[in-house]
Amino acid sequence: xxxxxxxxxxxxxxxxxxxxxxxxxxxxxxxxxxxxxxxxxxxxxxxxxxxxxxxxxxxxxxxxxxxxxxxxxxxxxxxxxxxxxxxxxxxxxxxxxxxxxxxxxxxxxxxxxxxxxxxxxxxxxxxxxxxxxxxxxxxxxxxxxxxxxxxxxxxxxxxxxxxxxxxxxxxxxxxxxxxxxxxxxxxxxxxxxxxxxxxxxxxxxxxxxxxxxxxxxxxxxxxxxxxxxxxxxxxxxxxxxxxxxxxxxxxxxxxxxxxxxxxxxxxxxxxxxxxxxxxxxxxxxxxxxxxxxxxxxxxxxxxxxxxxxxxxxxxxxxxxxxxxxxxxxxxxxxxxxxxxxxxxxxxxxxxxxxxxxxxxxxxxxxxxx
Amino acid sequence: xxxxxxxxxxxxxxxxxxxxxxxxxxxxxxxxxxxxxxxxxxxxxxxxxxxxxxxxxxxxxxxxxxxxxxxxxxxxxxxxxxxxxxxxxxxxxxxxxxxxxxxxxxxxxxxxxxxxxxxxxxxxxxxxxxxxxxxxxxxxxxxxxxxxxxxxxxxxxxxxxxx
Numbered sequence: 001x002x003x004x005x006x007x008x009x010x011x012x013x014x015x016x017x018x019x020x021x022x023x024x025x026x027x028x029x030x031x032x033x034x035x036x037x038x039x040x041x042x043x044x045x046x047x048x049x050x051x052x053x054x055x056x057x058x059x060x061x062x063x064x065x066x067x068x069x070x071x072x073x074x075x076x077x078x079x080x081x082x083x084x085x086x087x088x089x090x091x092x093x094x095x096x097x098x099x100x101x102x103x104x105x106x107x108x109x110x111x112x113x114x115x116x117x118x119x120x121x122x123x124x125x126x127x128x129x130x131x132x133x134x135x136x137x138x139x140x141x142x143x144x145x146x147x148x149x150x151x152x153x154x155x156x157x158x159x160x161x162x163x164x165x166x167x168x169x170x171x172x173x174x175x176x177x178x179x180x181x182x183x184x185x186x187x188x189x190x191x192x193x194x195x196x197x198x199x200x201x202x203x204x205x206x207x208x209x210x211x212x213x214x215x216x217x218x219x220x221x222x223x224x225x226x227x228x229x230x231x232x233x234x235x236x237x238x239x240x241x242x243x244x245x246x247x248x249x250x251x252x253x254x255x256x257x258x259x260x261x262x263x264x265x266x267x268x269x270x271x272x273x274x275x276x277x278x279x280x281x282x283x284x285x286x287x288x289x290x291x292x293x294x295x296x297x298x299x300x301x302x303x304x305x306x307x308x309x310x311x312x313x314x315x316x317x318x319x320x321x322x323x324x325x326x327x328x329x330x331x332x333x334x335x336x337x338x339x340x341x342x343x344x345x346x347x348x349x350x351x352x353x354x355x356x357x358x359x360x361x362x363x364x365x366x367x368x369x
Numbered sequence: 370x371x372x373x374x375x376x377x378x379x380x381x382x383x384x385x386x387x388x389x390x391x392x393x394x395x396x397x398x399x400x401x402x403x404x405x406x407x408x409x410x411x412x413x414x415x416x417x418x419x420x421x422x423x424x425x426x427x428x429x430x431x432x433x434x435x436x437x438x439x440x441x442x443x444x445x446x447x448x449x450x451x452x453x454x455x456x457x458x459x460x461x462x463x464x465x466x467x468x469x470x471x472x473x474x475x476x477x478x479x480x481x482x483x484x485x486x487x488x489x490x491x492x493x494x495x496x497x498x499x500x501x502x503x504x505x506x507x508x509x510x511x512x513x514x515x516x517x518x519x520x521x522x523x524x525x526x527x528x529x530x531x532x
Contacts, residue, residue, distance in 0.1 A: 040409050040433040092498075095411065099505075103408030228504065232482045240476050244507050247481070251505035255498050320486050331497040 027070035040102075044094040044158055059083040059153040067155050080153040086267035087208055088152050088159040090259035096252050097158060100165035105245050107176035116184045116238050122307045123235055126298035128186025130230065133295055135177035136191055137223065140199045141253065142170040144215050148208050162256060169249040176242055190294045198285045205278075209264065213275050214282040216257020221332055222286065224250040225325040226299075233302035254332065261336035275338055283345040290322060290350055323353040330356060380520050382466035386418040386458065387441055389465055389517070390427040394438040396516030403516075405434035407509045412502040414510070415442075415450035420458045429513070431506055436513060451499030452492060454480070460489035465517065473515035480510055 010020065035047040047053070052068030062077040082088060090096075119127065145163035152160050181188050202219060205211030227250055230243035265272055289295050296318055297310070303317040304310035310317070326346065333340040341356040380392050397404065410431035418425045426447045428439035439446075456464075460483070467478040476482070481504070484490040494500035503510070 038433075039435075099409055099411070103410075103508075224501070224504065228481055228485050231479060231507075232485050234476055237476060240479065244479070244481065244511065247504045247507055251501045255501055255505065258498055324485065328497065331500075335497045 029070050030068050040098070043098050044161075045098075048094065055085055055089070055158075056155060057085050059085075059155045061155065062153065064154045066157075078154075079151075081151045082148070082156075082208055083153045085156055086264050088156050088260070090159070090256050090263050092255060092259050093162050094158050096256055097162040097165060100162065100169065100249075100252055103248060104168070105172070107172050107179060110245065111176065111179075111242055112238055113179070113183055115236070117236050119184065119235055120306065122301060123305075124184060124186040125189070126301040127184075127235065127239065128181045129189035129294055130298040130302070131177040131181040131186075132189040132191065133195060133298075134223070134226070134230075135174050135181065135188075136195055137199060137219070138170045138173035138177065140170075140202050141215055141220060142167040142174075144202050144205075144211050147203065148211070151208075166253050166256075169253070173246050173249065176246065180239065180242060192292055192294050194285070194288045194292050195295070198282070198289070201282060201285060209271070209274065210278045212257060212260060213278045216253055217261060217332060217336070218279060218282045218286060218329065220250055220253045220257060221329045222289075222325050224254050225321065225328060228324075229299055229303075229321045233299060235302065258332045258336050261338060265337040269337075272338055276340070276343055279333075279338075279340060280343075280345045287346050287350055319353065322350065326350060326356070327354050330354070380465075380469065380517060382462050382469055386425045386427070386461065389461065390416070390438055390441070392517040392520040393427075393429070393513060394440075395520045396513055397436040397438050399520075400512075400516050401434075401436065404436045404509060404512060407512060409433050410502075410506045410509055412452075412506050413450045414503065415447055415453045417453060417455035418458050418461050419455060424455075429510070431509060436509070438513075451496065451502050452494035454484065454490055454492050454503070456483070456490040463489075464514070468515055468518050472518045474511065480514065481507055 013020075030050050030052055033050050033052075035042060035049055037043075038046050048055075050068060052066065054067065056067075059080070061071055061075065062080055062083070063071065063075045064078065065071045065075065118124075145166050149160055149163055149167075152163075154160070178188070198219065202211050202215045205214060224247065227243050227247040231240055231247060234240040234243055261275065265275070299321060300313070300315075300318045301307055301310045303321075304313050330339075330341050330344075344351070344356055346356070380388065410433070412429075412431040414429040414431075416427045416429060418427075426442045428437075428442055428447075428450065430437040430439070464474065464478055464483065468474050474480075480490070484492045484503075492500060492503055
């Protein structure tokens with residue numbers, strides 16, 4: 001009898017009350033385990049006990065069977081291509097999952113949409129343009145994990161579960177920025193090819209390593225800083241709340257990305273050069289965003305309060321944000337074990353005011369421009 | 370006769386840092402359910418209020434659903450924090466005044482807005498993941514501070530007797 005055939009004999013025996021009970025009398029698995037809830041409830045960390053809690057360095061099965069379960073010898077191979085823990089793991093991934101589930105919010109319910117004030121037309125245009133860019137870029141952070149999720153071995157399910165929360169977070173970000181653009185008269189603005197080129201780089205990444213470095217560390221790090229800036233320049237409490245809630249989500253994703261890279265390099269330091277190469281390419285393209293008017297000018301106008309004031313301020317306002325974005329990115333790279341200050345491909349003009357100036361890094365013009 | 374907190378005078382922005390952080394501790398206790406509804410957290414923030422002669426330090430601890438605000442910390446107690454948020458007394462006083470006047474910080478006085486440029490508040494940490502927790506829990510921290518608009522002064526007499 002093949003594994004897929006209906007066991008008619010069993011059904012006949014069952015009719016006569018002859019239970020098989022092999023699953024009951026056979027391997028006991030985790031029988032007797034009593035995972036204890038911690039103060040916030042029964043968490044992933046709490047149940048990471050016994051054989052279930054042992055996350056193997058290299059997956060011992062290729063199925064969706066939970067760790068700690070007794071696995072049939074003829075279990076089919078589900079075709080996972082990411083079968084080593086270090087490729088997806090981070091020491092904080094269980095806590096980040098719990099936090100993500102606990103701190104979900106609704107773009108429909110939790111934003112006081114009816115309190116949106118009518119804005120000066122230039123400010124409304126600026127906010128709508130900023131929201132257009134953000135709504136465009138955010139969904140890549142759903143698409144990228146979704147592309148790789150089914151390839152990740154189920155024995156690293158906590159990492160998969162966290163990436164599922166990220167997919168939901170980014171769907172909500174895409175939602176909330178579209179809603180904002182369409183809720184107050186501004187409508188959607190200009191979409192730029194340079195933005196899409198960076199998104200394509202993430203989506204087309206040949207490995208999870210490459211895509212995660214580009215997305216979690218570089219892309220989302222920058223977006224996190226943009227959300228902080230958005231909270232600062234919000235023209236009303238409505239946008240203030242939008243950016244603050246998005247900021248929380250984005251910081252979780254960056255925390256995963258930073259700690260994942262740290263875990264990865266700690267397990268295999270020889271990969272550092274590969275990661276440098278990924279970020280070389282990413283920085284080359286992303287630096288062009290800093291000279292894209294549709295990305296830079298809305299923030300400058302909202303920060304200054306008007307087109308006229310932004311004209312007078314020049315780049316001084318957005319320089320604060322630029323320096324912060326770049327400095328925080330370098331700090332995260334260093335924390336992950338991948339110092340970039342002396343290696344960065346960011347052009348010198350973007351490094352002004354950061355500790356990377358004078359390091360010989362950056363040549364002034366992105367090579368991809 | 371009973372003591373009712375609503376009989377107490379409102380917190381004053383000039384009450385000083387000990388009163389401000391006592392008020393924050395009151396919010397953490399009195400509005401625990403509202404803060405818990407914002408989700409679990411894991412963050413130890415050291416807040417520094419710097420004057421010309423002194424720096425007063427207080428801890429804000431987010432642990433699961435619990436929020437705790439410490440009394441003024443001694444030098445030995447002001448360690449093991451994920452990040453430090455530092456500002457001069459006048460800057461903190463302006464923040465408190467703004468919250469009390471508006472029932473919560475206005476758009477120019479949120480914790481993020483005041484710290485993003487490194488002035489008037491400075492956020493620092495040796496650990497960027499620890500620093501980023503300030504953003505991961507921004508809603509909880511802001512709700513905590515906004516809550517002091519609903520707290521009565523702790524500088525007033527400890528009991529007020531109803532007629």
